[in-house]
Amino acid sequence: MPEPFKNLINAHTVHHAGLHLHRVWPALDRQRFEQHAAQGLDGLEFKARAMQLADALQATLPADFAEAAHVIEASLAEPLALDAAGEPTALSEAQSQAGLSGWVVWSLGEYVARRGMSDVPRALACLHALTQRFSAEFAIRPFIQQHPDQTLAVLQRWVHDPSAHVRRLVSEGSRPRLPWGLRLHALVANPAPTLPLLRALQDDPSAYVRRSVANHLNDIAKDHPDLVAQWVREHQQAANTQRTALLRHASRSLIKQGHAPTLQAWGLGLGLQGEATLSLSTDHARVGEDVGLHVTLRSTAPQPQPLVVDYAVHHVRANGSTSAKVFKGWKLTLEPHAGRTLDKRHSLRPVTTRQLYPGLHQIDLRINGQTCASARFELLA
Known part of the structure; x- marks a missing residue:
């Protein structure tokens, strides 16, 4: 320790x-x-x-x-x-x-x-x-x-x-x-x-x-x-x-x-031109475990797209309300009419700056600041 x-x-x-x-x-x-x-x-x-x-x-x-x-x-x-x-x-x-x-x-x-x-x-x-x-x-x-x-x-x-x-x-x-x-x-x-x-x-x-x-x-x-x-x-x-x-x-x-x-200012003013999906590795997890994020992107644009792909977790508070925190994901250029898959593990281990409470948590996929897809999981005590 x-x-x-x-x-x-x-x-x-x-x-x-x-x-x-x-x-x-x-x-x-x-x-x-x-x-x-x-x-x-x-x-x-x-x-x-x-x-x-x-x-x-x-x-x-x-x-x-x-x-x-x-x-x-x-x-x-x-x-x-x-x-x-x-x-x-x-x-x-x-x-x-x-x-x-x-x-x-x-x-x-x-x-x-x-x-x-x-x-x-x-x-x-x-x-x-x-x-x-x-x-x-x-x-x-x-x-x-x-x-x-x-x-x-x-x-x-x-x-x-x-x-x-x-x-x-x-x-x-x-x-x-x-x-x-x-x-x-x-x-x-x-x-x-x-x-x-x-x-x-x-x-x-x-x-x-x-x-x-x-x-x-x-x-x-x-x-x-x-x-x-x-x-x-x-x-x-x-x-x-x-x-x-x-x-x-x-x-x-x-x-x-x-x-x-x-x-x-960074050339990210446009949202994703195309489709995005977000799926999770599980629909329930316990405090101390983690959740896998699987993202699929498909471009419909005739030109390359610079993308900042982040995700927001809507944490449940003690009173039952939720509060969103944005986490860094990926920076990439999506080629014309191309597809990409992205994977990441999100930790549910407690930290000193954030108490985790059981309940239904939503994760939003944000691309160039715009929410493009969402998924949910139940956090168990």
């Missing part, structure tokens, strides 16, 4: 933090810090562990924020190296022992967010260092919320930073709906302030940065789908392979939803 995720912050993390903070600032009451950070740790979930470690930092680091920021920066390991594609690599054991890096940096960033609001330039400089050892994407969000003009001006400079970690923070930290992060309601309502940042970063040499830009645009698409469709149309012009992949990833939710302007 895999190790619980929450154990990424553990007693060793606390001991390691105390060791390096005391190394660079001998006045630290290390025993008090470690006792505070480790108290009842086994009974806490992951985020609560990170916040308790931040509480311990707040109780024991210097009262002067600038001095505390210096202690934090001095305690850090070397920045995470990047591979040829600009993706972060893991620290070696020797590098890890030399200073702080990894998940403990979440707590260090939380401390900076709590204590640094009265000195934004010094706080952001500290986050600049922290994000090169893990990510400061959660910590920078309160600064964007409370000091938007000042913080966004710094982010505008950071789009040219030599570190891909810092450039990624520009995009990831300002995402309107970052998972686990503080929701930036002003940017949810109006994403215009971050668009110049994304424009500057969408052709970044690092895949790590470009993926964040795509996810940021996908966030915006949840509230402003037409804006993202227009972005795709505008930036497809003279796009290289990397930018095209970014725009496709940014469009993924809108394509699955069948958003007409986005489908048109």
Whole structure:
């Protein structure tokens, strides 16, 4: 059985933090810090562990924020190296022992967010260092919320930073709906302030940065789908392979939803010209099993058809109603007057983000955003 995720912050993390903070600032009451950070740790979930470690930092680091920021920066390991594609690599054991890096940096960033609001330039400089050892994407969000003009001006400079970690923070930290992060309601309502940042970063040499830009645009698409469709149309012009992949990833939710302007931007505005059938491997299945999907396509068109074939499962809720979730299927070109068969297994194993309830489940076959066929099965307890 895999190790619980929450154990990424553990007693060793606390001991390691105390060791390096005391190394660079001998006045630290290390025993008090470690006792505070480790108290009842086994009974806490992951985020609560990170916040308790931040509480311990707040109780024991210097009262002067600038001095505390210096202690934090001095305690850090070397920045995470990047591979040829600009993706972060893991620290070696020797590098890890030399200073702080990894998940403990979440707590260090939380401390900076709590204590640094009265000195934004010094706080952001500290986050600049922290994000090169893990990510400061959660910590920078309160600064964007409370000091938007000042913080966004710094982010505008950071789009040219030599570190891909810092450039990624520009995009990831300002995402309107970052998972686990503080929701930036002003940017949810109006994403215009971050668009110049994304424009500057969408052709970044690092895949790590470009993926964040795509996810940021996908966030915006949840509230402003037409804006993202227009972005795709505008930036497809003279796009290289990397930018095209970014725009496709940014469009993924809108394509699955069948958003007409986005489908048109990708040449998918037409529905299937022909016939489609969907059959299932069984008419009943139990939680923990899977269901086979068998799709048959037949073209009646005299020209090739680019198709995105997805499927939506109408899950039964606890109250008996249903809620549809779209799953990725296939991308293909259907040749003139040709046929294709497609097969896939759909898992019915429980996941942490979705509870499965017994009842009649419908599966819709969606081709270029349009429902073309349906089938049903009974989910048994």
